Amino acid sequence: MGHERVAVVGIGQTKHEATRGDVSVAGLLREAAQRALADAEMTWTDVDAVVIGKAPDFFEGVMMPELFLADALGCTGKPMFRVHTAGSVGGSTAIVASQLISAGIHERVLTVAFEKQSESEAMWALSLPIPFTPPLHAGAGGYFAPHIRSYIRRAKAPDHIGMLVALKDRQNGLKNPYAHLHEHDISFDSIKESMMLWDPIRYAETCPSSDGACALVLGSEKVADEAKAQGRTPAWVQGTAMRSEPTLSAERDTVLPLGGALCAADVYRQAGITNPRKDVDAVEMYVPFSWFEPMWLENLGFAEPGEGWKMTEAGATAMDGDLPVNMSGGVLCTNPIGASGMLRFAEAAMQVRGTAGEHQIDGVRKAVGHAYGGGSQFFAMWVVGTEKP
Amino acid sequence: MRDIAIISFDQTPARRSVPELNEVEMLMPAIHGALAKVDMTIDDIGFTCSGSTDYLAGTAFSFVSTLDGVGPWPPIQESHVEMDGAWALYEAWVKLQLGEIDTALVYAYAKSSPGDLPMVLTRQLDPITVAPLWADSVSLAALQARALLDAGKATEADLAEVAARSRRSALDNPNAQLAWDRPADDLLADGYHIAPLRKSDCPPITDGAACVILAAGDVARSKVSRPAWIRGIDHRVEPIHLGLRDLTVSESTRIAGEKAGVAGGEVDVAELHAPFSHQELILREALGLGDGTAINPSGGALAANPMMTAGLIRIGEVASRIWSGEANRGVAHATSGPCLQQNLVCVLEGEN
Amino acid sequence: MTDRQDPGEILSAPLIIEYPFKRTTGPVIGAFLTGLRERVLVGSRAEDGRVLVPPAEFDPVSGEDLTELVEVGPQGVITTWAWVTQPHAKHPLDEPFAWVLVKLDGADTPMLGALAAPGIEAVSTGARVEPVWADEREGHIDDIAHWTLVDPEGGRA
Amino acid sequence: MPEIQLPASLRDVEPVRSVRTPAQLDYTFTAGDATSRFLRGITQKKIIGQQATPQSKVYVPPRGADPELGAATPIEVEVAQVGTVTSFCVVNLQFYGSGMEIPYTSALILLDGADLSIMHLIQEIPADQVRIGMRVEAVWRDDADIEPTLESIKWFRPTGEPDDVNVRIPGEKRGTGLGSWVGGVAPTELVVRNPRTGVGGTEADGGEG
Incomplete structure (x- = not known):
């Protein structure tokens, strides 16, 4: 964790939509960044450094787009850094930003993650016809569906669990004014009747493609104490961790990846969490297909093996359950890929700060933000809390 | 700040094209070489970080398959930047500052040969007002060179001197791609490539990879007799639009050099990431380097310019000269973006 | 064990990455492109009073929003240039031409363009130029077909 | 969204809101x-x-x-050109460039003698009858159409052998999966054998146990 304490002192995000036709890429980032700065009561000139994250550059068709975005984010004459760790990037970007403070290098760091998927199509960018490379027969859903099937078999889970997750997250999303999907008519039956895209994944159990950005202002202990003195609650970063493992290795477990569990164990150790189910008050986890909720519940130590789906079925992960999961509506409601991980980290911080509005859980003292990417192989997590670490 | 040193460095021989190897196949010898030089394996490494960009070879998530070359099993602590490996090294240095780990491995690689590099680089430019013009990287550098000539800060002969000296120095670098001995006057007799630049003022297009290992304090001392300590490291950026910058100076390099403490002592050697000859002159001025400093003894980017890697190689080249005792204090520089838009400066020092 | 193969045995194939990206402009860059369609050049006024062309949505120094757009040009002067002897198929002109940074009248920062000129000797820093508009304009940087030299008396060279 | 002040010449014209910027890059992939x-x-x-x-x-x-x-x-x-289905999905989405008739089955197939499953198509059996553990064999294109691509195998089809009831779903050989917490205890790196050092894993992995 380093010598210096770090806290989230400003949070901003855009309204997420399929196409944000009103703003340029720069405008999209600035909408999130300016909200974060306003929340922190700072201006561009207060920022020491900027850390930017996004998923592959082909999404917007700009190579290393942080270069053309440098002045949009007030970086002139400042350090600017670009992280890319596949789908986990929004989380790892926030972690890299926090380390600039915990290492004692900077006091105030702005971090921004984004994707403007409407500039092209994710389906195109993710399926460039690379010669001699075995075709992926059905996109990301086609990649993850067999692993979900393996989970269902291994955990002996009933079919309706994925639908319960989709219903819960879409209903949570109705409480989040920034969420992309606001499906007021959603019901268990409408999900059940939606098209089976990649059996066992239904259309209504799948994340959307979104334009959106998320930004955080991170501050040193001094900066956070000042914010607190002025009545703005900081969310203290109590632990950060990242783990990577190979995409295609013979020993790897694609259902419950070892890297994900090691990442969780590391971040809990730092945050003093010994019993995750008891010690954590709220979780934002990266669930792009509904079945990943029970899978991650097991992988992150909230449930014994084979028991994650029982937590979901019993309502433990609902807003009024003992471990609310994805209060914001999660990736199932909003998926600007590069920003999706940071949105999880941001929501965890909002819960701790008590600023989550209608989707606020009462009395959150410790919250977990989680992101993953690639073929369930890159993991980034943080724990934020009301107490100084 | 914790004492962190560069303890190992390896690179693949720079070549115009390495078609017989994919990226991970090309990269692995650099990783294995850097580890072997200090008798380490990946199991001795606390953190791994890499730099690369998808656009060069046209494959999304290129870094995902190259990670296989590290063997991240059991799972490891790892990160990737879509930047030159010098910035990956910066992230590793920050991570080491946190005090939980003592070693880090940094690698970078690029295969520029599959595409038309100067045209691929146009995709970095403002996507609405500039990129559609397909203003290639050499043309933009030529605009900068003309500005420098017009300002009276350099002559074409000065550029030729840099070009000639770099390729002459490269004769001693077994990994260089362009190495020859031709006097500057001779170069001036060549026609323009994109005026006012001649071919000799421009970098080669290179496929290659490099790996650097960092270690903290006593771990570094246990591995090499004379670690190359990072005494300062900083990076800064400017707007991408050429019209918003004074092209004859590098303000971001100047700030980074000041923050990294370049002026804090004699600089024996400097490896400057100047892909075009005139850029060396701009960088020398920005860093305040005088005649006492040996500039680019490796031949620099004019002798081998693997994208995303050439900056990391500059750091490795300076470190090598500190390990050998050839230099006591050196400056390494990395750049990114058109016409020196973003710059990193690292000050390295040996212990006496 | 097998030996490494010669490069000649390696399989290779074309890989084409092509997409008709649709970019939302936002109001400031949108106004610049609208101007091009209407044969009008506009810049934005920065906090320090400078007029930036192409207009920036935000101050390049402070990062604050810029909102005032002003008309500039259409003529301007070359601040620096580069001569291309062998144009690339993707370049805006087929014949040898100059890349130029042009500071438009009323602007403080230059913009990039391609200048048609009879030869390298015809181009110089400080020379006056003006845009040659495309016949069909749709609100795109290519609405400026290219730039051309203006003689000192005000007519075209 | 800040209010934009336009010059007079642009006040009464339809504003541009988006622009097409097609781009093509040509690579030679090796x-x-x-x-x-x-x-x-x-x-x-x-x-x-x-x-x-x-x-x-x-x-x-x-x-x-x-x-x-x-x-x-x-x-x-x-x-071998025969193997076992370790998992699969049934695709009902017409995928860009696939040209496949839906529904079709995309499966992870562990070929005999290999240690990692490949992803390929299963045909010659109704999609709803594909099973984990099913034994399948490669079906090649006609000889004249064989090219240096994995697509020269058109698909895999059932061999008719009995299912492999012991099929290993990745990580499942330890019963609960590699990344699971048993009795509230987190797994460690030692759950798997480090192939370079031999440390970790179980004796069955050839590790130190």
């Missing part, structure tokens, strides 16, 4: 060593995996590195 060697086997209707050492895992298709060892894979090993 397959590299491992893939070229693998695909030359395919042109002889052989499926040739690669491994780093005689003891290490056999990877099909090989990609140039053993991702567990972090080492090159110079040893070639021909694997």
Whole structure:
């Protein structure tokens, strides 16, 4: 964790939509960044450094787009850094930003993650016809569906669990004014009747493609104490961790990846969490297909093996359950890929700060933000809390 | 700040094209070489970080398959930047500052040969007002060179001197791609490539990879007799639009050099990431380097310019000269973006 | 064990990455492109009073929003240039031409363009130029077909 | 959204809100060593995996590195053209460029003699009858149509053998999966055998236990 304490002192995000036709890429980032700065009561000139994250550059068709975005984010004459760790990037970007403070290098760091998927199509960018490379027969859903099937078999889970997750997250999303999907008519039956895209994944159990950005202002202990003195609650970063493992290795477990569990164990150790189910008050986890909720519940130590789906079925992960999961509506409601991980980290911080509005859980003292990417192989997590670490 | 040193460095021989190897196949010898030089394996490494960009070879998530070359099993602590490996090294240095780990491995690689590099680089430019013009990287550098000539800060002969000296120095670098001995006057007799630049003022297009290992304090001392300590490291950026910058100076390099403490002592050697000859002159001025400093003894980017890697190689080249005792204090520089838009400066020092 | 193969045995194939990206402009860059369609050049006024062309949505120094757009040009002067002897198929002109940074009248920062000129000797820093508009304009940087030299008396060279 | 002040000349015209910027980049992709060697086997209707050492895992298709060892894979090993379905999904989405009739089945198939499943199509059986553990065999294109691509195998079809009831779903051989917390205790790196040091894993892995 380093010598210096770090806290989230400003949070901003855009309204997420399929196409944000009103703003340029720069405008999209600035909408999130300016909200974060306003929340922190700072201006561009207060920022020491900027850390930017996004998923592959082909999404917007700009190579290393942080270069053309440098002045949009007030970086002139400042350090600017670009992280890319596949789908986990929004989380790892926030972690890299926090380390600039915990290492004692900077006091105030702005971090921004984004994707403007409407500039092209994710389906195109993710399926460039690379010669001699075995075709992926059905996109990301086609990649993850067999692993979900393996989970269902291994955990002996009933079919309706994925639908319960989709219903819960879409209903949570109705409480989040920034969420992309606001499906007021959603019901268990409408999900059940939606098209089976990649059996066992239904259309209504799948994340959307979104334009959106998320930004955080991170501050040193001094900066956070000042914010607190002025009545703005900081969310203290109590632990950060990242783990990577190979995409295609013979020993790897694609259902419950070892890297994900090691990442969780590391971040809990730092945050003093010994019993995750008891010690954590709220979780934002990266669930792009509904079945990943029970899978991650097991992988992150909230449930014994084979028991994650029982937590979901019993309502433990609902807003009024003992471990609310994805209060914001999660990736199932909003998926600007590069920003999706940071949105999880941001929501965890909002819960701790008590600023989550209608989707606020009462009395959150410790919250977990989680992101993953690639073929369930890159993991980034943080724990934020009301107490100084 | 914790004492962190560069303890190992390896690179693949720079070549115009390495078609017989994919990226991970090309990269692995650099990783294995850097580890072997200090008798380490990946199991001795606390953190791994890499730099690369998808656009060069046209494959999304290129870094995902190259990670296989590290063997991240059991799972490891790892990160990737879509930047030159010098910035990956910066992230590793920050991570080491946190005090939980003592070693880090940094690698970078690029295969520029599959595409038309100067045209691929146009995709970095403002996507609405500039990129559609397909203003290639050499043309933009030529605009900068003309500005420098017009300002009276350099002559074409000065550029030729840099070009000639770099390729002459490269004769001693077994990994260089362009190495020859031709006097500057001779170069001036060549026609323009994109005026006012001649071919000799421009970098080669290179496929290659490099790996650097960092270690903290006593771990570094246990591995090499004379670690190359990072005494300062900083990076800064400017707007991408050429019209918003004074092209004859590098303000971001100047700030980074000041923050990294370049002026804090004699600089024996400097490896400057100047892909075009005139850029060396701009960088020398920005860093305040005088005649006492040996500039680019490796031949620099004019002798081998693997994208995303050439900056990391500059750091490795300076470190090598500190390990050998050839230099006591050196400056390494990395750049990114058109016409020196973003710059990193690292000050390295040996212990006496 | 097998030996490494010669490069000649390696399989290779074309890989084409092509997409008709649709970019939302936002109001400031949108106004610049609208101007091009209407044969009008506009810049934005920065906090320090400078007029930036192409207009920036935000101050390049402070990062604050810029909102005032002003008309500039259409003529301007070359601040620096580069001569291309062998144009690339993707370049805006087929014949040898100059890349130029042009500071438009009323602007403080230059913009990039391609200048048609009879030869390298015809181009110089400080020379006056003006845009040659495309016949069909749709609100795109290519609405400026290219730039051309203006003689000192005000007519075209 | 800040209010924009336009010059008079632009106040009464329809504003531009978006712009098409088509871009094409042409690359010459080269397959590299491992893939070229693998695909030359395919042109002889052989499926040739690669491994780093005689003891290490056999990877099909090989990609140039053993991702567990972090080492090159110079040893070639021909694997069987029959294998076991370790998992699958039924695709009902017309996928860009697929040209497949839906629904079709995309499966992970562990070929006999290989250590990693390949993803390929299952045909010649109704989609709703595909099972984990089902034994399948490769069906090649006509000889005249064999090219250096894995698509020279048109699909896999059932062999009619009994299902492999012991089929290993990745990680499942430890019963609960590698990344699971048992009794509230987190797994550690020692759950798996480190292939370089031999530390970790169980004796069945050849590790120290």
